[in-house]
Amino acid sequence: MTAVLPPDLHLVVTLPTYEEADNILPLCEELLALSPRVEVVVIDDASPDGTAALVEERSRSEPRLHLLLRTEDPGRGRSGRDGFVRALEMGAEVVVEMDADFSHSPAYIPPMVAKLEREELGLVLGSRGVPGGQDADRGAFRRGLTVLANGYIRLLLGVGVRDCNSGFRVWRRSTLERIEVGRTFSAGPAIVQELLFKTARAGIAIGEYPITFVNRRAGESTLTLRKLLAGYFTVLRLRWMALSGKL
Numbered sequence: 180m181t182a183v184l185p186p187d188l189h190l191v192v193t194l195p196t197y198e199e200a201d202n203i204l205p206l207c208e209e210l211l212a213l214s215p216r217v218e219v220v221v222i223d224d225a226s227p228d229g230t231a232a233l234v235e236e237r238s239r240s241e242p243r244l245h246l247l248l249r250t251e252d253p254g255r256g257r258s259g260r261d262g263f264v265r266a267l268e269m270g271a272e273v274v275v276e277m278d279a280d281f282s283h284s285p286a287y288i289p290p291m292v293a294k295l296e297r298e299e300l301g302l303v304l305g306s307r308g309v310p311g312g313q314d315a316d317r318g319a320f321r322r323g324l325t326v327l328a329n330g331y332i333r334l335l336l337g338v339g340v341r342d343c344n345s346g347f348r349v350w351r352r353s354t355l356e357r358i359e360v361g362r363t364f365s366a367g368p369a370i371v372q373e374l375l376f377k378t379a380r381a382g383i384a385i386g387e388y389p390i391t392f393v394n395r396r397a398g399e400s401t402l403t404l405r406k407l408l409a410g411y412f413t414v415l416r417l418r419w420m421a422l423s424g425k426l
Contacts, residue, residue, distance in 0.1 A: 182289040184214040190292070191271035192219045193262030194279040195255055200228040202280050204237055209285045211243055218243045218269065221279070222262040224253040245269075256370035260363040263355055274350045277305075282393055283347040291349045291388045301354035301383035302375075308341025311389030331411065332372055335418045338379045341387060346371050354383050369413035376417050380426070 184190065192210050196203060207219050223231040223246065231248050238244045247265055249258060259276060266274045273292060277283040287305055295303045307314045307325070314325060325344065332343040346368070358377040365373045378385060420426035 182293040184217070184289050184292060185296075186214065186216065188214070188216055188273060188292070189271055190214065190217050190273045190275060190288075191266035191269055192217065192275040192277065192288075193259070193266055194219065194221045194277065195258035195262060196221055196223045196226060196230050196279045197253075198226045198228045198230060199279045200226070200230045200233055203230055204233055206279060206281060206285070207234070207237070207241075207244055210288075211241065213285060213288060218245065218271075220245045220247055220262055220265050220269075222247045222249060222258040222265075224258055225250050252366075254366040255368045256363065256365035256373075259370045260360065263350075263360045263363075267352065267355060267360075272352050274352065274355060275348070276350070277347045283390070284393075287347070287388065287390050288349065294386055294388050295349050295351060298386055299384065300386045301351045301357075302378050303349040303386045303388055304340060304342055304345045304375075305347030305349075305390040305392075306340075306342035306345055306387035307390065307392050309387045309389050312342070312387075313389075313391050315391050315393045328411070332414055335414050336372070336376045336379070338375060338385075340375065340379075340385060343372060343375060347390060347392075354378060354381075357381055357383065365413055367413075369411075372414055373417060376421075377426070380421065 203221060210219050211217055221234045231246055234246045238246055247261060249261065263274060275288055283305060291303045291305060306312045308329060329343050358374065358381055363370055363373060
């Protein structure tokens with residue numbers, strides 16, 4: 180991972196958060212250090228642990244750090260949508276979405292952007308499913324569940340991506356505009372499948388870059404079995420909408 184970001188590239192990183200007080204500021208500092216043209220938007224759903232307050236205080240002395248505080252209509256999907264919209268309003272040429280718990284390393288962003296530009300892609304995923312990628316710190320059951328989930332999504336949605344569940348993505352501005360990201364309907368984590376499906380259906384080239392996915396550095400995950408099952412139901416809904424001409 181020797182790539183560096185182009186010095187003139189305006190890149191905005193979006194970080195949907197809920198109770199990430201232990202991780203958020205160290206992560207933002209690493210992201211801002213990638214390039215003077217990088218900006219970070221933290222989209223917080225009124226975390227009770229003070230995540231938003233930490234970001235707001237730091238943003239007073241760091242103009243490239245921004246807080247989007249959401250107090251209504253909570254959910255990973257809504258936060259992701261609003262973050263994308265804000266990034267586009269800020270004039271971003273490239274938008275990165277990633278988790279705020281250090282399971283996605285900022286060090287992968289420069290080579291992912293390089294792949295986006297070199298291969299003229301519209302989207303690059305940080306992938307555990309291609310050679311060189313791996314799911315570290317997970318037991319056999321969790322890794323097996325990930326494999327089954329990806330097979331299910333690929334079968335129903337007809338996408339050739341190996342890691343359909345990856346929430347670490349580098350988007351070209353034109354891709355987000357073309358799929359009308361502001362009209363995303365998924366309330367929860369299924370936003371990643373919705374946007375992937377819409378991108379593939381639009382005929383936009385998608386690439387995957389190998390990453391090592393690790394467990395969060397601090398705090399506890401808010402992803403529950405209920406949310407996972409709701410996401411798999413959304414995959415069925417997407418397939419039905421496509422077949423009925425409503426997507």
